[in-house]
Amino acid sequence: MEFTDRLSALATKVKNQADAIATEEATKNAFVMPFISTILGYDVFDPLEVxxxxxADVGVKKGEKVDYAIVRDGEVQILIECKASLGQLKIEHASQLFRYFSVTNARLAVLTNGVVWKFYTDLDAPNRMDAKPFLVLDLMDIDETLIPEIQKLSKDSFDLHSIISAAEELKYVGALKREIAAQFRDPSDEWIKFFTSRVYEGAFTQRVREQFTSLVGKASRQFLTESVNDRLKTALGATTLVSNEAPVTSEPVVELDLDRDTEIETTLEELEGYQIVKAIACGEVKPNRITQRDAKSYFAVLLDDNNRKPVARLHFNSKQKYLGLLDADKNETRHAIESLDEIYQYADEIREAVRRYS
Structure with missing residues (x-):
């Protein structure tokens, strides 16, 4: 099995079991040891490797322990500290990693709850662990650009020099991506003022601030919509459609009427869910026949932009997400999902809904 496939398989296990893992010890057994063995390739039962x-006694601190140390060529290379999967990771949890980092040869430290993996090194000061990670891997939402860097940590591909060389760029690019995502979700005053000053020549008064708060948010959502369109059209253009279907047209893949109701906020997650449903449905009809309409209570995926032809409904406005599927009598059944990938489990039902109307 390829490295990416192994990582995907573990991510699926984490998504299915995370809520049932209540203790640190259970987290180690269910998630951490499999990551060390199946992803990184080290033998967790060989004390010469793990x-x-x-x-390692540190000053007046005697007998403190780090959960795992990974050894290569007789030297400790990676230190791993674990917390329970239901808990949030905080820098306070890494106190032992900070102390051990300075008294071992390790250049890499990991803080994890089995779901989120934070990787640290010593970019800011030699032999002193940084306060911020250079790489954050979330198994609930894997950033595919990080997979090659994770692979460098594996037993077969371990390349410490390459890892350290790339760490600074990874650290700041990752932090910038998270900050940009936060600004798209909830623009700060600084973000609003920055863009307003580029397009508005008047004074930045309170009235202007209030006006552009809405406008910057709307522009951000439209920008994300267009980005999703471009990606989806590229993907669909490279896909062989049903033999009797015409090629993909240049018509918009997603058309958001953001002026329809100012209280409706279309999220990136809804657009990504729509993208998945559309990709599934396109096995039955032309892509431009699958459309969407957002409402206050749910995001609807429709055939022919017709409310009487619902393909699916995305209920993403609460902590628990649901995929709504309707039978021939328009009775809706909501299926709880933890991640967008789970929509693929209902591909047959989505295609059947399209076939009923077409």
Whole structure:
């Protein structure tokens, strides 16, 4: 099995089991040890490769332990500290990693709850672990650009020099991506003022601030919509459609009427869910026949832009997400999903809904 496939398989396991793992020990057994063995390729039962409960006396601190130390050529290379999967990772949880980092040869440290993996090194000061990670891997939402960097940590491909060389760029690019995403979700005053000053020549008064808060948010959503359109049209253009279908046209893949109701906020997650449903439905009809309409209570995916031909409904406005599917009598059944990838589990039902109307 390829590295990416192994990572995807573990991510699926994490998504299915995370809510049932309540303790740190269970997290280690269910998620951390499989990551060390199947993803990184180290033998968790060989103390020459993986040392559990690793102890190194630090000053007056005696007998403190780090959960795992990964050894290569007789030297500790990676330190791993674990927390329960249901808990949030905080820098306070890394106190032992900070202390051990300075008294071992390790250049890499990992803080994890089995779901999120934060990787640290010593970019800011030699032999002193940075306060911020250079790489954050979330198994609930894997950033595919990070997979080659994770692979460099594996036993077969371990390349410490390459990892450290790339760490600074990874650290700041990752932090910038997270900050940009936060600004798209909830623009700060600084973000609003920055863009307003580029397009508005008047004074930045309170009235202008209030006006452009809405406009910047709307422009951000439209920009994301257009980006999703471009990606989807590129993907669909490279896909062989049903033999009797015409080629993909240049018509818009997503058309958002953001002026329809100012209280409706179309999220990137809804657009990505729509993209998945559309890709599934396109096995039955032309892509431009699958459309969407957002409403206050749900995001509807329709055939022929017709409310009487619902393909699916995305209920993403609460913490628990649901995929709504309707039978021939328009009775809706909501299916709880934890991640967008789970929509693919209902591909047959989505295609059947399209066939009923077409």
């Amino acid at each position: 040392i559990p409960e690793y102890t």
